[in-house]
Amino acid sequence: MHNYIKITVLLLIIGLLVSYKSQITNQELTIQVENNQNFSRNEVVEIPYEKFSGLLKSTDQENIRVKKQGSQDYLITQWMDSDSDGVTDALLFQVEVAANSSAKYVVLVDSMNPVKETKAITFSRLVPERTDDYTWENDKVAFRTYGPEAQRRIEENKYGGTLSSGIDLWLKRVEYSIIDKWYAKNLETEGYYHIDHGEGYDPYHVGKSRGTGGLGIWENDSLYVSKNFIACRTLATGPLRTIFELDYAPWSDYNVKETKRISLDLSSNFSKFEIKLNAEKEVPNYTIGITLHDGKGEVKLNQQEGWFRHWEPINDAYVGEGIIIEPNKVQKAFEYQSKTPDQSQVLLVAKPQKVLTYYAGFAWTKSGQVTTLEDWDKLLERQVKIVGNPLKISVVE
Structure with a gap:
């Protein structure tokens, strides 16, 4: 009887240990x-x-x-x-x-x-205190584009408007978020963020160009584009990824309905654009642009690998801008020179599709991320490989 009790207790202990080990395993x-x-x-x-x-x-x-x-x-x-x-x-x-x-x-x-x-985060929001920009950033780069109030001011000849669906670049050289600070300071002193106070600044001119990554339709030697976005939705903003959507009123003779879904990950120089497009009649193409500004930059069109870049001096430093897209989606790419302001651009003429996906980004030499044109080309080449070869993720049983 005594031995039976010992065996029973031992079996209970073993059972508890097995159960405990199982619980630990299930907790990882x-x-x-x-x-x-x-x-x-x-x-x-x-x-x-x-x-x-x-x-x-x-x-x-x-x-x-x-x-x-x-x-x-x-x-x-x-x-x-x-x-x-x-x-x-x-x-x-x-x-x-x-x-x-x-x-x-x-x-x-x-x-x-x-x-x-951590101070290094992703962030995005609508900025109604400066008309209605939509602005987004991570620890390396920042962007913005323009909304309906900015458009209304232009159309009614009022001060402070912007008429553009192009993508603006904010050159930053700090890891922490600068959007709220720069806009708040700009309310106190107009033009604050156009001056570098040690964190970076906005010297990049978009106007009616595509900026870096804006969309249009190329036809009869002309680029037809949308006006400002009419609605926006912030889907996620946090330490690692921000996602938002922008809706545009139907544009061009094709009555294109467009919704941009844009995401930006921490530590990436490139925003991902996933654009839903629906036209009333068949469009010839969708064309992505990079402004050439005053024509002093250098262009490279690597259609075989799917990356296209511009490298230009801005004030006392250099900025590299680039687009990455699957090569088989591009019909042609070329530099378009125009006497019309803001219309000299790199143009990537892509095949018409319901969802157009590409990456648009930049690097500024004062950020320390690149120092030479060769650095920027290597960064683009690496991003092509990253996009084409995702990390393989598996759960280890």
Whole structure:
């Protein structure tokens, strides 16, 4: 009888240990990230929400932590509801993977230890205090474009308007967010953000050009474009990715209905454009532009690989602008020279399609991200490889 009790107790202890080990296992998930390129990659990855269903049975989203295997430091994360339907779609975190290598990341539950805050974030918003710009940024770059109030002021000959669907560039050289600060300072002193106070500035002129990444239709040696956006929606803004949408009134003789979906990840020089297009009749093309400003820059059109760039002096430094698109979507690319102000541009004539996807971005030499034209070309070449060869992500069982 005594031995029977001992055996029973031992079996209970073993059962509890097995149960405890099972609970520990269920509290962790290992993600493997593979990089098949010959350069190291520092990118935001997206893990579908359903992969975390086991972990979330016993805890809330805010208690989910991610760390690189072997490290004790938790990474910045961001939960995504990318279509604003009230349902979380995915978890984002930033990975570092060496060339031709793989790395493992552990997802776990920890309600006690918070994640360290960071100044480097993505951000976007409508800015009604300066007419109605929509502006977005990350730790490397910032952009803006223009809304209906800015258009109304132009059409009614009132001060402070802008009539353009082109994409403006804000040259920044700090990792932290500058949008709110620069606009607030500009309300105090008009023209504040056109002067570099140590964080960067906006010397880039868009006017009626496409800026870097604006859209149009090329026909009969003319570029037909939309006016300002008429509505906007911020879908996500956080430490790792911002997403928003812009709607445009039907434009051109083709009555094109356009919705731009733009996203920007932390540490990327390139905004991703996914543009839904619906025309009343068949269009000949959709054309993406980069303004040539005063014509003092250098252009390279690499249609075979799908990258197109401009490198120009602006004041006492240089700015490289670029577009990346799948090569098979481009009909032709060329420099268009015009005597009309703001109409000399690099033009990428793309095949008409329901959803046009491309990347538009830039680098400023004063930011320290590039120092030479060769640096900018290498950055474009690398981005082409990044877009064409996504990191391979798998859950390790």
